[in-house]
Amino acid sequence: MEEEMVRSLLIxxxxxxxxxxxxxxxxxxxxxxxxxxxxxxxxxxxxxxxxTNNATVYCGLSAGIYSTHTCxxxxxxxxxxxxxxxxxxxxxxxxxxxxxxxxxxxxxxNYGYLDLDKDDNTAILTQNGNSNTGIVLMAGDDxxxxxxxTGNSKYAKMYAFGDDADSTITQSGSGAxxxxxxxxxxxxxxxSTITQSGSGAxDADxxxxxxxxxxxxxITQSGSGxxxxxxNFYNDDWNVGVTQSGANDKSFTATYNCVSxxxxxxxxxxxx
Numbered sequence: 001m002e003e004e005m006v007r008s009l010l011i012x013x014x015x016x017x018x019x020x021x022x023x024x025x026x027x028x029x030x031x032x033x034x035x036x037x038x039x040x041x042x043x044x045x046x047x048x049x050x051x052t053n054n055a056t057v058y059c060g061l062s063a064g065i066y067s068t069h070t071c072x073x074x075x076x077x078x079x080x081x082x083x084x085x086x087x088x089x090x091x092x093x094x095x096x097x098x099x100x101x102x103x104x105x106x107x108x109x110n111y112g113y114l115d116l117d118k119d120d121n122t123a124i125l126t127q128n129g130n131s132n133t134g135i136v137l138m139a140g141d142d143x144x145x146x147x148x149x150t151g152n153s154k155y156a157k158m159y160a161f162g163d164d165a166d167s168t169i170t171q172s173g174s175g176a177x178x179x180x181x182x183x184x185x186x187x188x189x190x191x192s193t194i195t196q197s198g199s200g201a202x203d204a205d206x207x208x209x210x211x212x213x214x215x216x217x218x219i220t221q222s223g224s225g226x227x228x229x230x231x232n233f234y235n236d237d238w239n240v241g242v243t244q245s246g247a248n249d250k251s252f253t254a255t256y257n258c259v260s261x262x263x264x265x266x267x268x269x270x271x272x
Contacts (some may be wrong), residue, residue: 036060039071049081058090072097082106082130090115093139107132121145129154140165151175159183167192167206177202193218198226209231210242215239222246222270246272 038060060071078087089101100122103112133202134147135157160183171177196202221227223246
């Protein structure tokens, strides 16, 4: 077996923790792994193939600072093949149980950051290509967030503060694609989907703030050129869809704000 890379491993107040670390160079060294864990019954698997990759896990501890919080039954899988990649799995601001973190990177100079707090959350980030960025910040219970990036220089970010929300971002092809999903103030039972494919610049935002419950939103942009879609919703009971395909210069913005007893349905389709 080839020489193992640099590891920085610190485990505090941990019982029944299974850690598997594998770090193999293709050419040179300087891979780094840092694990800080406080709690019981967690499983952490980290694999690095390549060089100058960096993996960090803070579970129950905040960057080495003692905390009363615990990380219980976490499952963390960080797999990297390539050079100069960064993977981060954090769960540090509250007591948390049964969270699942998965980051898979193939390529160079990718950045993946998952921060899950509270219980029963799942975050999956897959990056194929170079210089992609994927970020998930989540505080709540029973959420599932998925980001898939194929190509180079893709950027995707999700914020969620609430329960029972599912959000998915899929970006493919070459060129710049940007996607953002934000859920604030216990936005429960939402399903957000952004799909962007093809060459050229695509840009999509989905917002919900202030107890925006029971909603479904979807943005699909395909083909070459400029697509831009923005959605912003408050309060309850909405169903939204935007589909833009082909050619250039398609743009859409929808903003809904309702105090109570809201029912919204919006469907927009643009084709060339």
